[in-house]
Amino acid sequence: NAGVTQTPKFQVLKTGQSMTLQCAQDMNHEYMSWYRQDPGMGLRLIHYSVGAGITDQGEVPNGYNVSRSTTEDFPLRLLSAAPSQTSVYFCASRREFNTEAFFGQGTRLTVV
Amino acid sequence: AQKITQTQPGMFVQEKEAVTLDCTYDTSDPSYGLFWYKQPSSGEMIFLIYQGSYDQQNATEGRYSLNFQKARKSANLVISASQLGDSAMYFCAMTNSGNTPLVFGKGTRLSVIA
Numbered sequence: 001n002a003g004v005t006q007t008p009k010f011q012v013l014k015t016g017q018s019m020t021l022q023c024a025q026d027m028n029h030e031y032m033s034w035y036r037q038d039p040g041m042g043l044r045l046i047h048y049s050v051g052a053g054i055t056d057q058g059e060v061p062n063g064y065n066v067s068r069s070t071t072e073d074f075p076l077r078l079l080s081a082a083p084s085q086t087s088v089y090f091c092a093s094r095r096e097f098n099t100e101a102f103f104g105q106g107t108r109l110t111v112v
Numbered sequence: 113a114q115k116i117t118q119t120q121p122g123m124f125v126q127e128k129e130a131v132t133l134d135c136t137y138d139t140s141d142p143s144y145g146l147f148w149y150k151q152p153s154s155g156e157m158i159f160l161i162y163q164g165s166y167d168q169q170n171a172t173e174g175r176y177s178l179n180f181q182k183a184r185k186s187a188n189l190v191i192s193a194s195q196l197g198d199s200a201m202y203f204c205a206m207t208n209s210g211n212t213p214l215v216f217g218k219g220t221r222l223s224v225i226a
Contacts, residue, residue: 042218050211098145103157
């Protein structure tokens with residue numbers, strides 16, 4: 001059982017480049033979320049989805065886009081990378097509101 | 113909207129002692145869930161324990177217990193008999209019923225001293 005798979009694990013981007021962080025889960029979970037983790041800031045919610053075709057903004061959505069065309073996949077797009085987007089990104093999924101979230105291994109992104 | 117507050121950036125505990133990590137929350141929804149996660153230096157997020165707002169008893173999982181005080185809106189994590197491997201970041205998180213996301217506090221870094 002793969003759980004939540006995030007790719008890539010590491011990425012270096014130049015300012016202004018775009019890229020997509022991939023997230024896939026094989027547990028048929030409805031809820032999926034993207035977080036960024038910065039020192040001293042905890043995990044801040046970027047975007048989340050409660051099912052295929054439904055997405056909503058979190059606390060820090062600017063500069064990021066998401067889509068949820070299938071239950072399994074929830075990609076995060078950086079439109080024009082900025083140094084302020086240097087962070088560790090986590091994707092998570094969960095079955096219902098009162099069940100634990102399963103996390104991917106994280107993506108360490110550096111924007112230079 | 114829900115909010116989680118962890119006021120202890122760092123904590124130290126002697127090996128084999130118990131430690132309490134604080135978490136307070138704010139929500140207007142009577143139905144909610146509270147979670148604790150551990151993040152070791154390797155970076156993965158590990159689920160520890162869950163407490164539902166309507167649960168009558170405090171949750172326990174092995175050496176972890178959740179001291180749930182609903183009136184005070186607190187959900188403190190108690191780790192008994194600390195081990196060196198407990199050294200990690202600990203995050204408190206919550207979600208409301210319905211289509212709401214899981215939101216996290218800023219975390220507490222626990223260091224266990226031999």
